Amino acid sequence: MLDNTDNYDEEVAPLFKLLRTPAFRFIVVSFNHYDLLKQLESDLRQNFPDQPFQKIDVSAADYRQISDAYQALGRGFLWLENFDDALEEERDSHGVEYYAMAADNERRRGITAGLNLRRDKLAQSPIALFVFIPAASHERLGRLMMDKMPDLWSFRSLIIDLRKHIEKREIEAELRQISISTLGGSTAKEKSNELERLLKQLERTDSKETSFLLTLYPQIVQLQSDLGLYKEAIATLESWERLLSEEEKFNVLKQKGDLYRDSGNLSSALNTYENINKIFEEKIKSSPTLEFVHDLAVSYERLGDTHSALGDLQKAMEFFEKYNELTKELYEANPQNVSFKNSLAISYSKLGDTHRALGDLQKALEFYQERSRLGKELYEANPQNVSFKNGLAISYSTLGDTHRALGDLQKAVEFFAKYNELTKELYEANPQNVSFKNSLAISYSKLGDTHRALGDLQKALEFYQERSRLGKELYEANPQNVSFKNGLAIAYSKLGETHSALGNLQKALEFFEKDAQLSKELYDDYPQNVSFKNGLAVSYSKLGMCNLVLNNANTALDNFISSFNLLLELFQQFPQNVSYTANYAEALSVIYSMNLLIGKSINQKNIDTAIEIFEELFEKTLINIYKRKLDICVQMKQANTDYKKLIIEISSF
Numbered sequence: 001m002l003d004n005t006d007n008y009d010e011e012v013a014p015l016f017k018l019l020r021t022p023a024f025r026f027i028v029v030s031f032n033h034y035d036l037l038k039q040l041e042s043d044l045r046q047n048f049p050d051q052p053f054q055k056i057d058v059s060a061a062d063y064r065q066i067s068d069a070y071q072a073l074g075r076g077f078l079w080l081e082n083f084d085d086a087l088e089e090e091r092d093s094h095g096v097e098y099y100a101m102a103a104d105n106e107r108r109r110g111i112t113a114g115l116n117l118r119r120d121k122l123a124q125s126p127i128a129l130f131v132f133i134p135a136a137s138h139e140r141l142g143r144l145m146m147d148k149m150p151d152l153w154s155f156r157s158l159i160i161d162l163r164k165h166i167e168k169r170e171i172e173a174e175l176r177q178i179s180i181s182t183l184g185g186s187t188a189k190e191k192s193n194e195l196e197r198l199l200k201q202l203e204r205t206d207s208k209e210t211s212f213l214l215t216l217y218p219q220i221v222q223l224q225s226d227l228g229l230y231k232e233a234i235a236t237l238e239s240w241e242r243l244l245s246e247e248e249k250f251n252v253l254k255q256k257g258d259l260y261r262d263s264g265n266l267s268s269a270l271n272t273y274e275n276i277n278k279i280f281e282e283k284i285k286s287s288p289t290l291e292f293v294h295d296l297a298v299s300y301e302r303l304g305d306t307h308s309a310l311g312d313l314q315k316a317m318e319f320f321e322k323y324n325e326l327t328k329e330l331y332e333a334n335p336q337n338v339s340f341k342n343s344l345a346i347s348y349s350k351l352g353d354t355h356r357a358l359g360d361l362q363k364a365l366e367f368y369q370e371r372s373r374l375g376k377e378l379y380e381a382n383p384q385n386v387s388f389k390n391g392l393a394i395s396y397s398t399l400g401d402t403h404r405a406l407g408d409l410q411k412a413v414e415f416f417a418k419y420n421e422l423t424k425e426l427y428e429a430n431p432q433n434v435s436f437k438n439s440l441a442i443s444y445s446k447l448g449d450t451h452r453a454l455g456d457l458q459k460a461l462e463f464y465q466e467r468s469r470l471g472k473e474l475y476e477a478n479p480q481n482v483s484f485k486n487g488l489a490i491a492y493s494k495l496g497e498t499h500s501a502l503g504n505l506q507k508a509l510e511f512f513e514k515d516a517q518l519s520k521e522l523y524d525d526y527p528q529n530v531s532f533k534n535g536l537a538v539s540y541s542k543l544g545m546c547n548l549v550l551n552n553a554n555t556a557l558d559n560f561i562s563s564f565n566l567l568l569e570l571f572q573q574f575p576q577n578v579s580y581t582a583n584y585a586e587a588l589s590v591i592y593s594m595n596l597l598i599g600k601s602i603n604q605k606n607i608d609t610a611i612e613i614f615e616e617l618f619e620k621t622l623i624n625i626y627k628r629k630l631d632i633c634v635q636m637k638q639a640n641t642d643y644k645k646l647i648i649e650i651s652s653f
Contacts, residue, residue, distance in 0.1 A: 008036060011160045016047055018158055022075065022126040025157040028145070029132045033164040033407040037081075037132065040162070044077060052076030059085035062107045063114035075126045083131040084362075086111040087144040116149040123155060134362035164407070188227060188525045195223040210243055217243075221255065228528030230263035250276065250295055257302055264530045264574040266310050273302040290330065297326035297343065304350060311578030311621055313358050320350040338378060342391065345374040349398065359623075361406045368398050386426060386436075393422035393439065400446060409454045416446045434474060438487060441470035445494060457502050464494045482522060486535065489518035493542060505550050512543045530570065537566035537583070544590075545651055548644065557594045564591055578617065582626065585613035589633045589650060593643040607637055 018025060031037060045053060054073055056066055059082040070078055089105040115122070122129065133141045146153050198220050205212055217240035224233035234256055241252045253276050260269035280296035304319035324347035331340040352367035372395040378388040400415035420443035427436040448463030468491040474484040496511035519539040522532045544559030564587040570577070571584035588610040595602045614630035617623070632650045635641060 007161070007163045008039065011162055012040065012043065015158055015160055016043075019044075019048065019128055024123040024125060024155075025128040026152060026155050027128060027130050027157055028142075028159045029130055029162060030160070031132060031134065031162040033162075036162040036164050036407075041079070048077070053079070055079040055081060058082045058111065061111075063110040066111060067114065067118070070122065070125070070127065070129075073125075073127060077128045077130065080129070080131045084133045084141050087133075087141050087148060112145075112148040116152045119151045119155055122152070191223050191226055195220065195227065198223070213243060214240070225259060225262070228263075228526045230259050230265075230528065233259050250279070253279075254298070254302070257306075261302075261306060261309070262530075263528075264570070264577060264580075266306055266574065266576055270303070270306045270310070273299055273306060277303060290334070293326055293330060294340075294343075297323050297330070300326065301347070301350065304354070308354060308357070309578075310576055311617075313354055313621070317351070317354050317358075320347065320354055323347045324351055338382065338388075341374060341378060342388075345371045345378070345391065345395075348374070349395070352398065352402070356402060356405065361402060365399070365402050365406070368395065368402055371395050372399055386430065389422060389426060390436070390439065393419050393426070393443075396422065397443070397446060400450070404450055404453060409450055412450045413447070413454075416443065416450055419443045420447060434478065434481075434484075437470060438474060438484065441467045441474065441487065441491075444470070445491070448494060448498070452498060452501070457498055461495075461498050461502070464491065464498055467491050468495055482526065482532075485518055486522055486532070489515045489522070489535070489539065492518070493539065496542065496546065500546060500549070505546060509543075509546050509550065512539070512546050515539045516543050530574070533566055534570060534580070534583075537563045537570070537587075540566070541587075541590075541651065545648065548594075548647065553594070553598045557591075557598065560587070560590050560594055563587060578621070581613060582617060582629075585610040585617075585633075586629060586650060588613075589629075589636055590647050593636050593647050597643040597647075607633060611637075 015027065029037075029040070041053075044051075052073055053076055054069055056069055056079070058066075058080050066080070086108045089108055131145075133145075142159075198216060202213075202216050202220065205216065207213075217236055221233050221236050221240070224230070224236060237252055237256045237259070241249055241256075244252060253272060257269045257272035257276065260266070260272060277296070277299040280292055280299055283292045284296060300319045300323040304316045304323060306316075307313075307319060308316035324344070327340065327344040327347045331337065331344045334340050348367045348371035352364040352371065354364075355361070355367065356364035372392070375388065375392040375395040379385070379392045382388050396415045396419040400412045400419060403409070403415060404412035420440070423436060423440040423443045427433065427440045430436050444463045444467040448460045448467060451457075451463060452460035468488070471484065471488040471491040475481070475488045478484050492511045492515040496508045496515060498508075499505070499511065500508035516536070516539040519532070519536040523529070523536045526532050540559050540563035544556045544563065547553075547556035547559060567580065567584045567587045570580040574580050588606045592602055592606040592610070611630060611633045614626050614633060618626040618630060629650055632646055636643065636646050
């Protein structure tokens with residue numbers, strides 16, 4: 001994996017020196033962030049104001065257009081964007097070039113062959129020919145360029161690799177929530193009472209009353225799950241499982257794996273999903289029915305999800321690729337089955353998510369675009385199906401997320417605006433549907449996130465205020481709905497972050513306090529819910545950071561200690577969870593530095609443990625963010641250090 005450390009200045013220095021002498025130059029630029037291209041274009045125009053400058057999008061051009069532009073330019077800079085499109089020809093999953101692909105592939109071959117054959121002619125003009133390829137595919141595309149354009153490649157003047165640090169940690173997501181059913185009531189007390197009633201009924205039911213037991217067990221499992229009683233729910237599932245034939249056990253086993261996963265017990269979840277996988281791999285050998293293939297595909301999806309949560313993204317990728325392969329087979333064999341088509345769309349999302357987590361944002365974008373294409377086809381063929389319309393909206397949201405991560409914020413705004421438009425239509429057509437109202441609220445949040453990244457904090461604030469308004473309406477109309485309560489807490493957190501960035505720290509503190517209050521109520525009501533426990537830890541951390549900036553150091557330390565205690569419990573309970581491990585290590589370093597900041601005694605073991613954890617995480621995952629945190633921890637051990645600055649820095653990504 002490429003190192004994401006910023007290197008712009010050192011890479012462009014030899015380029016600018018080279019360009020001072022007018023001559024033909026063939027320059028290959030690898031980049032990992034679109035901001036780098038904007039900066040390079042700006043610097044070239046500023047440093048060489050007399051040189052003509054022209055850009056061509058290779059994905060939308062043919063060789064004749066490029067050649068004509070080159071001849072017309074005469075001198076200066078010709079900038080070939082998206083050159084990777086010309087290097088990679090399109091085929092289906094079996095390597096077949098269908099008729100619809102042939103013309104585009106011929107266009108691509110025309111570009112590479114034409115540029116290669118006219119190398120000597122190109123070299124007669126004092127033009128700097130720039131081609132751009134994504135850093136994540138640098139080596140592979142470089143080899144393709146050598147194979148397809150060997151003569152022009154031999155004329156290359158310079159290869160530069162522009163890198164900018166890409167934050168792996170997104171702006172606080174709207175995913176700090178968990179689904180709670182309406183079974184038994186909307187409050188924890190009501191659900192507890194209903195659970196108690198059903199358990200008493202279960203005790204009075206004869207073991208021979210199988211049919212009645214099969215109606216009791218699903219309700220009991222759901223209520224235990226809602227209340228965070230995961231061990232009890234799993235025990236109930238095992239009793240339920242004993243009443244079923246081998247053919248009927250799949251859904252119960254899947255629920256058991258899901259419960260292990262939701263509770264944070266990822267090892268047990270993995271074992272359960274592996275057992276399911278073995279069952280259906282064996283079944284398919286003797287009876288490859290559509291139902292068994294579908295169930296096997298689901299097991300691959302679950303295995304991918306679990307390996308992803310465990311931090312083993314390469315293993316997750318293997319299973320998501322198998323999931324994609326099977327869903328593609330199901331859909332191609334049954335093209336009228338919209339369920340299979342929808343599953344295929346979801347599989348592209350999973351592949352996109354994993355490539356994104358691995359830092360290959362360009363590859364992620366390809367899969368998200370495929371998911372969006374299928375989603376659009378499903379919706380346009382079934383315009384009255386609100387589920388497909390909602391799925392398309394979500395795909396636009398994901399495309400927006402990816403373009404934002406790539407630094408193409410204007411493109412991100414476009415997709416988030418489409419997401420906002422569709423969710424608004426869904427809500428206005430179904431005003432009683434609280435799910436659509438909630439999606440609309442989330443769309444405002446994403447628009448706020450992107451405008452904040454663009455530096456337009458006032459615009460971001462407007463969107464966050466709209467998100468908060470809808471969130472408050474949802475919560476006040478449904479005060480026992482924990483998902484809406486959690487969403488409102490997140491909305492307050494984002495308002496706090498934005499007011500903090502605008503310098504309105506007292507206002508920020510108010511919103512962080514509201515976030516912490518709601519998060520504490522959620523955790524107090526559902527103490528076994530690991531999502532709410534983690535959410536409360538995050539809210540205390542943000543509250544501590546705000547107090548630290550306001551110079552309320554003692555209060556900040558109290559906040560950080562409250563956060564640390566929760567993170568310690570999560571780490572001890574789920575030591576294999578990469579996210580909890582990293583958060584725990586960060587909290588250790590913050591407590592260590594806070595004590596030094598206010599002159600309290602320190603435990604040297606805290607910072608040493610944090611360093612050890614970040615070293616192990618970086619070695620295991622090669623994710624650069626852990627290396628950055630490791631470097632900050634090392635600085636924290638040094639004497640006469642600005643601890644306040646380092647605390648803010650380690651918590652800022």
